[in-house]
Amino acid sequence: MSEPRQALIIGQPNVGKTLFMLQFAAYCGLQQALLSVAEPQATKGSAAGVPLAWSQARRQLVSSMPNETRRLQSLDFQLPRRKLQKKISLWDSTGLTDSIHQIPQVRLAMAQTLQALRRAHIVLHLLDAHRIGDEGETAIGTIDRQIAVYAPLRGAYAICANKMDLPGARRGLRHIRRTFSGQKIFPISALQSTGFRGVQAFVWQQL
Amino acid sequence: MTLPCRAQPWRQGEGITVPKGILPGPGNMLPPTSNGSRAHGSAAPRIVISPSTGGSPKPTSATTVQPEQVSPSRPRNDTEVLRWTGEGRLSPPEACHYFQALDQDAGDGHSLKSMAGVEASLAELDALVGLGEIKALVRELQAYVEIQRRRREQGLAAEALALHMVFKGNPGTGKTTVARILGTVFREAGVLAKGHLLEVERADLVGEYIGHTAQKTRELLKKASGGILFIDEAYALARGGARDFGKEAIDTLVKAMEDQRENLILVLAGYKDEMEWFLQQNPGLRSRFPVQMEFSDYSADELFTIGLQMFEERQYRVSHDGQRQLYRLICRIAGRPNRGNARAVRNAVEYAIRRQALRLIEGGYALTREHLMLIESGDVEGFLLP
Numbered sequence: 092m093s094e095p096r097q098a099l100i101i102g103q104p105n106v107g108k109t110l111f112m113l114q115f116a117a118y119c120g121l122q123q124a125l126l127s128v129a130e131p132q133a134t135k136g137s138a139a140g141v142p143l144a145w146s147q148a149r150r151q152l153v154s155s156m157p158n159e160t161r162r163l164q165s166l167d168f169q170l171p172r173r174k175l176q177k178k179i180s181l182w183d184s185t186g187l188t189d190s191i192h193q194i195p196q197v198r199l200a201m202a203q204t205l206q207a208l209r210r211a212h213i214v215l216h217l218l219d220a221h222r223i224g225d226e227g228e229t230a231i232g233t234i235d236r237q238i239a240v241y242a243p244l245r246g247a248y249a250i251c252a253n254k255m256d257l258p259g260a261r262r263g264l265r266h267i268r269r270t271f272s273g274q275k276i277f278p279i280s281a282l283q284s285t286g287f288r289g290v291q292a293f294v295w296q297q298l
Numbered sequence: 299m300t301l302p303c304r305a306q307p308w309r310q311g312e313g314i315t316v317p318k319g320i321l322p323g324p325g326n327m328l329p330p331t332s333n334g335s336r337a338h339g340s341a342a343p344r345i346v347i348s349p350s351t352g353g354s355p356k357p358t359s360a361t362t363v364q365p366e367q368v369s370p371s372r373p374r375n376d377t378e379v380l381r382w383t384g385e386g387r388l389s390p391p392e393a394c395h396y397f398q399a400l401d402q403d404a405g406d407g408h409s410l411k412s413m414a415g416v417e418a419s420l421a422e423l424d425a426l427v428g429l430g431e432i433k434a435l436v437r438e439l440q441a442y443v444e445i446q447r448r449r450r451e452q453g454l455a456a457e458a459l460a461l462h463m464v465f466k467g468n469p470g471t472g473k474t475t476v477a478r479i480l481g482t483v484f485r486e487a488g489v490l491a492k493g494h495l496l497e498v499e500r501a502d503l504v505g506e507y508i509g510h511t512a513q514k515t516r517e518l519l520k521k522a523s524g525g526i527l528f529i530d531e532a533y534a535l536a537r538g539g540a541r542d543f544g545k546e547a548i549d550t551l552v553k554a555m556e557d558q559r560e561n562l563i564l565v566l567a568g569y570k571d572e573m574e575w576f577l578q579q580n581p582g583l584r585s586r587f588p589v590q591m592e593f594s595d596y597s598a599d600e601l602f603t604i605g606l607q608m609f610e611e612r613q614y615r616v617s618h619d620g621q622r623q624l625y626r627l628i629c630r631i632a633g634r635p636n637r638g639n640a641r642a643v644r645n646a647v648e649y650a651i652r653r654q655a656l657r658l659i660e661g662g663y664a665l666t667r668e669h670l671m672l673i674e675s676g677d678v679e680g681f682l683l684p
Contacts, residue, residue: 187390187391191388191389193386198385198386202381202384203380205380205383205393205394208394209376234390236391238394241397243453244398245401
């Protein structure tokens, strides 16, 4: 059996990457969260954690504080479509900032994210449509633009405009569409699991 | 928290030049944790290093600069990009940018190297006498391969390369030679892994009993994988009619062409008329061989140049009279309907070399270097055309 293809979730801190991973895996039919974890400084690849129920996983992993995730964590599951299934490994990563972070652990975790970006087959780039709607295009970081240039050169790439359930997200989506014209853009809400169908179909095509 | 304990009396003042070797170098670099906490800790006095030791490309959050760690202005590989990001010398967008730059460098490096190899192979082709159209077609193919590769690099739709070919022409018109050079061209261009030429004919492919043929053919295909499978007189495969095992060989080949299209090029070679007939026998074949090359017969002048080249390669020299004799002989070769082209010339050259050897032995005089090299008109004379 070959290695499953890696889909990497990437984006600025606090755009909802971890929540998206958990919700998307649940949407695809995964029963519980059995996370594989790769610590930035670990010598070995990854260690499997304890299986968690979804609510538990959400409580433990998701937070409204930026840079809560400081390691690569992944879920392996079967992506269903009609009667077929394909194996996939969905990776959640540390949020990337435009500037150099002052905490060394976070910097190391970001380096780890970048390393994953270098290897991923599929890149799902999350943007916070709500914040971009509020603050305008300044909320789209240099890092976002850089990823949008770099990632498509290496493999499959799509943008997920997250937090579509919040006010002002539509305006944010318009900004995103204008800035990243030519890229695949899916408006989603990780919290409410909406818009996942398009993402699923896109990921399926790349497997 | 302060720095790991070291005797550092010089830390009392600011702006003091740090003696080399005391600060941690790349070998004994501080763990990043201590670096970060230094940024916040007020207890640790700041170390300022005179600018002459070199500045960091991006000042870190801490004001401490470690001299040996600095110098190169841009990362040279992946590991360095990641390490620098971890150390706080690159921001994530910069790291991303360097990844892209590294990819580009690698691409350019590859194409530069392979371009040189391709050019060398093409120069070998250009050195062949005549074959004007073939040379142009090979250049066209090479350009096509290169552009498809570049398109793929840029993420554009690139066609799957279908490079199977039919070579039509009489014996001795350079089909095998061109195929061998194509192998090296495609190897250098990165299309084929090995680029070797496996020359086979009907007898190598067709078996003696049912099922034998597919097995034999598959074995040869395996051997040819990564290179060019050159089937000489390919039309013979269809000659036996529908019940002949040759058909089985063709079917196996066609299947392999689809399955291994990435790593195998099939060349069918043979007389022009017979190959035309062959392609008509199997309607599916013609479309599977997009490249068709016609090798026309050499003119007498071209054959003469080839003949002289052959002598030269073998380190012989032809006397003036010998050349005249050779030209006369070649005109006779070129004038015949079933001409042997370059192959007949090669036979003539080898015949002359044998005759010269006999003449020298029978002459019984002291042999100088000059004697050993010279071909005279008598040596060329008397060659019987096949």
